[in-house]
Amino acid sequence: MSNPSNLRYTASHEWVKTEADGTISIGITQHAQELLGDMVFVENPAVGRKLKAREECAVVESVKAAADVYAPVSGEVVAVNNELDSAPEKINADPYGAWMFRMKPDNAADVAALMDAAAYQVVVDSEAH
Amino acid sequence: MLIFERSHPGRRNAAQAPHHAAAAGGPSTGLRTGIPAALLRQDRPQLPEASEMDAVRHYTRLSQKNFSIDTHFYPLGSCTMKYNPRACNTLAMLPNFLARHPLAPEATGQGVLACLYDLQEILKDVSGMAGVSLMPMAGAQGEFAGIAMIRAYHDARGDKGRSEIIVPDAAHGTNPATAVMCGYTVKEIPTDANGDVDLDALRAATGPQTAGLMLTNPSTLGVFEKQIQAIQKIIHDAGGLLYYDGANLNAILGKVKPGDMGFDVIHMNLHKTFSTPHGGGGPGAGAVGVAQRLLPFLPLPVVEKFPSPPAGEGAQRAGEGASGEAVSYRYLTEQDLPQSIGHLSAFSGNIGILLRAYVYARMLGAEGMHRVAEFATLNANYLMAELHKAGFTVAFPQRRASHEFIVSMKPLKDATGISAMDVAKRLLDKGYHPPTTYFPTLVPECLLIEPTETESKKTLDAFVAAMKEIRDEAHATPELVKGAPHTMPVRRLDDVKAARELDLTWKPTANTRTA
Numbered sequence: 001m002s003n004p005s006n007l008r009y010t011a012s013h014e015w016v017k018t019e020a021d022g023t024i025s026i027g028i029t030q031h032a033q034e035l036l037g038d039m040v041f042v043e044n045p046a047v048g049r050k051l052k053a054r055e056e057c058a059v060v061e062s063v064k065a066a067a068d069v070y071a072p073v074s075g076e077v078v079a080v081n082n083e084l085d086s087a088p089e090k091i092n093a094d095p096y097g098a099w100m101f102r103m104k105p106d107n108a109a110d111v112a113a114l115m116d117a118a119a120y121q122v123v124v125d126s127e128a129h
Numbered sequence: 130m131l132i133f134e135r136s137h138p139g140r141r142n143a144a145q146a147p148h149h150a151a152a153a154g155g156p157s158t159g160l161r162t163g164i165p166a167a168l169l170r171q172d173r174p175q176l177p178e179a180s181e182m183d184a185v186r187h188y189t190r191l192s193q194k195n196f197s198i199d200t201h202f203y204p205l206g207s208c209t210m211k212y213n214p215r216a217c218n219t220l221a222m223l224p225n226f227l228a229r230h231p232l233a234p235e236a237t238g239q240g241v242l243a244c245l246y247d248l249q250e251i252l253k254d255v256s257g258m259a260g261v262s263l264m265p266m267a268g269a270q271g272e273f274a275g276i277a278m279i280r281a282y283h284d285a286r287g288d289k290g291r292s293e294i295i296v297p298d299a300a301h302g303t304n305p306a307t308a309v310m311c312g313y314t315v316k317e318i319p320t321d322a323n324g325d326v327d328l329d330a331l332r333a334a335t336g337p338q339t340a341g342l343m344l345t346n347p348s349t350l351g352v353f354e355k356q357i358q359a360i361q362k363i364i365h366d367a368g369g370l371l372y373y374d375g376a377n378l379n380a381i382l383g384k385v386k387p388g389d390m391g392f393d394v395i396h397m398n399l400h401k402t403f404s405t406p407h408g409g410g411g412p413g414a415g416a417v418g419v420a421q422r423l424l425p426f427l428p429l430p431v432v433e434k435f436p437s438p439p440a441g442e443g444a445q446r447a448g449e450g451a452s453g454e455a456v457s458y459r460y461l462t463e464q465d466l467p468q469s470i471g472h473l474s475a476f477s478g479n480i481g482i483l484l485r486a487y488v489y490a491r492m493l494g495a496e497g498m499h500r501v502a503e504f505a506t507l508n509a510n511y512l513m514a515e516l517h518k519a520g521f522t523v524a525f526p527q528r529r530a531s532h533e534f535i536v537s538m539k540p541l542k543d544a545t546g547i548s549a550m551d552v553a554k555r556l557l558d559k560g561y562h563p564p565t566t567y568f569p570t571l572v573p574e575c576l577l578i579e580p581t582e583t584e585s586k587k588t589l590d591a592f593v594a595a596m597k598e599i600r601d602e603a604h605a606t607p608e609l610v611k612g613a614p615h616t617m618p619v620r621r622l623d624d625v626k627a628a629r630e631l632d633l634t635w636k637p638t639a640n641t642r643t644a
Contacts, residue, residue: 040628
């Protein structure tokens with residue numbers, strides 16, 4: 001599965017999608033879900049929480065490991081995907097469809113400054129030693 | 130299968146039932162207990178009803194399903210599954226140890242207290258710390274006690290601004306969990322390409338907010354942290370304290386003392402390094418050792434020796450001082466250590482485990498402690514070299530292994546689709562307990578292998594041969610490996626379903642008498 005070109009990415013394997021209303025949806029990448037394996041638990045941040053860029057704000061737990069999810073940019077959490085509470089496996093089945101939480105970024109330029117799909121692919125390849 | 134599921138209403142086990150209870154006939158009648166009738170239960174307890182032979186067969190079968198150090202090589206990385214000498218069990222189960230009530234007067238228990246005191250002294254010596262408390266009942270509780278002491282130390286000095294504990298990303302998951310349990314924020318720092326702590330990242334993460342650093346050395350990557358002196362200086366200069374996670378103490382036992390590396394507090398997993406029974410959730414013992422400045426905060430009770438004979442009715446003479454004078458032992462309490470972080474259990478830790486560790490330490494002596502570290506490291510390095518020679522991918526081939534090392538199955542997975550988990554399951558069929566899988570998470574498709582010092586070269590060679598066989602099978606008959614284990618009482622479990630739909634509650638069956 002290739003990484004969609006309309007998304008932005010972080011080195012810690014989050015994807016970021018800018019929605020029509022200017023908010024951003026955040027999930028974890030195909031590479032991240034593949035490394036972690038079958039998801040069993042997702043913990044999302046509280047709606048209304050103010051996050052700084054790179055702040056740990058969510059947890060995904062698989063049968064192998066628990067991993068932190070980081071805020072890609074600074075901003076406020078405006079929504080979380082409650083479907084994942086009972087169906088965390090959606091992250092495995094459709095990583096780029098299963099958004100975890102939405103933020104209102106403090107600065108839209110921060111999102112544009114994140115990696116594009118090609119740059120992120122370089123990060124993934126460098127990890128595959 | 131629980132013994133409850135073997136229950137048949139009315140079946141009795143005469144050998145196990147006190148005759149007066151069997152003669153009682155009905156709920157709680159006829160018992161001469163002196164307990165007022167109003168306080169006696171009127172309904173039967175929910176106990177299984179099984180014959181003696183049912184019970185014997187049930188437990189014998191269960192024991193046969195066990196894959197244990199007594200039956201198989203058990204190279205479970207980071208767990209130090211070494212042989213538990215039978216002498217330790219035998220001596221810890223001497224009748225007078227077993228019969229001692231925890232509330233009996235100290236004067237009548239001088240022998241037990243003398244053993245515990247000596248164990249504290251031995252642990253002080255091997256760790257290089259100024260004081261030891263044996264009270265934590267598991268490694269995790271030892272960690273909790275250690276960080277709670279760091280917190281108590283900063284608080285006692287009025288140093289309230291320290292809110293962070295630094296934890297390297299190679300740490301056991303219990304480290305960040307402990308820090309959070311003690312009210313700290315965790316700051317994770319990365320590991321460099323050699324498996325050492327990234328010093329620049331450590332410097333950047335350290336400051337007036339730093340309460341301490343939790344470090345495992347050798348690390349979970351199976352390498353000795355060479356920069357430990359620089360690390361301790363960075364933390365101490367910032368006013369923080371150093372916590373030593375003793376999970377991997379077996380590698381350096383009797384060789385290097387954490388106290389000499391500058392650590393302020395350490396927990397020691399006696400169920401690993403001191404060879405007490407281990408696995409299946411306990412019982413464990415996570416003794417804590419501290420440097421001078423943390424002595425006032427040790428968890429209670431701690432045993433102390435006094436230069437006077439024990440007093441009181443039935444007092445035992447427990448031992449002698451250096452010049453033959455009588456000595457006595459007693460537990461220190463809050464009166465003695467008012468700043469203690471307090472008690473961690475109702476009485477005095479897992480005393481049966483502590484006695485086993487004491488016997489083990491006395492059997493080894495100071496000389497034997499050296500051998501533990503030497504042979505544990507030799508076995509690990511031999512096994513690593515043989516697997517490397519056989520073409521397996523070792524994570525840090527340029528580094529000497531400590532007591533454990535990492536092999537990555539990534540090349541095999543890329544070539545055949547067979548994962549580290551598949552290999553682990555197939556090892557069961559070959560008669561080996563699998564190594565730790567997928568930990569540490571820094572290395573993809575990893576197996577963390579710790580042979581311990583108690584295995585022979587022959588066993589290690591056979592393990593290498595089994596690994597080669599499995600690799601051949603992965604290429605020739607991958608379905609065989611994917612379907613493993615084939616010979617165990619249970620096949621591959623649905624661990625995803627088990628994690629998603631936790632079911633930890635026993636439910637009565639038709640044969641269980643519930644009233």
